[in-house]
Amino acid sequence: MVRRRFPPGLALAAVAVAAVIVWNALSPPGANDLIGGDEGYYGTMARNVLAAPAQVLSPSLTPLGPPGDKPPLYPLMLAPFVRARGPVPAAVRALSAPCACAISFGIGVLVWPVSGAAGALFATALLATLPWFTDASRAAAAELPLTALALLALVVLAADTRSRARAGTAGALLGLAFLCK
Numbered sequence: 001m002v003r004r005r006f007p008p009g010l011a012l013a014a015v016a017v018a019a020v021i022v023w024n025a026l027s028p029p030g031a032n033d034l035i036g037g038d039e040g041y042y043g044t045m046a047r048n049v050l051a052a053p054a055q056v057l058s059p060s061l062t063p064l065g066p067p068g069d070k071p072p073l074y075p076l077m078l079a080p081f082v083r084a085r086g087p088v089p090a091a092v093r094a095l096s097a098p099c100a101c102a103i104s105f106g107i108g109v110l111v112w113p114v115s116g117a118a119g120a121l122f123a124t125a126l127l128a129t130l131p132w133f134t135d136a137s138r139a140a141a142a143e144l145p146l147t148a149l150a151l152l153a154l155v156v157l158a159a160d161t162r163s164r165a166r167a168g169t170a171g172a173l174l175g176l177a178f179l180c181k
Contacts, residue, residue, distance in 0.1 A: 012108035012124050019128030020101045030090030039140040043092040045075035046082040073179035074142040092140045099144035100137030104128040106151035142181040149177035
């Protein structure tokens with residue numbers, strides 16, 4: 001009898017996605033008002049990107065004000081959610097949980113070759129359930145897509161460090177990460 005094993009990537013993804021589902025059930029993204037300066041700034045920058053083409057490359061921190069001092073990628077990523085849902089907390093926080101999910105999954109992928117399936121699943125579950133990580137992953141913050149993109153670059157490189165194509169892809173991902181914060 002041949003036993004079919006659950007594919008390792010699916011197990012890691014299942015743990016990361018389950019954590020996100022629980023986070024969103026216990027603390028929905030729209031449950032609270034925007035907190036701290038960053039959430040308000042990113043929401044304003046996303047609205048500015050939608051309101052004026054001049055704001056796309058350097059969105060202002062104030063409504064249609066002068067160019068801002070933050071890179072544009074994160075506000076550009078938030079803009080479609082703000083367009084679809086309006087300027088509400090859930091729209092501004094829409095990318096937080098998926099990025100946290102990607103980070104949890106990526107940690108497991110990186111740990112897998114060294115520690116095996118059990119270690120990778122443990123690392124994924126541990127990160128996904130740490131109180132400080134779950135709290136940080138429900139607020140709008142550029143650190144989440146920055147970390148997700150940088151971790152994805154590491155995952156791409158770890159698969160084959162001698163491939164020029166992978167090195168180029170990892171470099172592009174790191175460049176995108178830099179444009180988040």
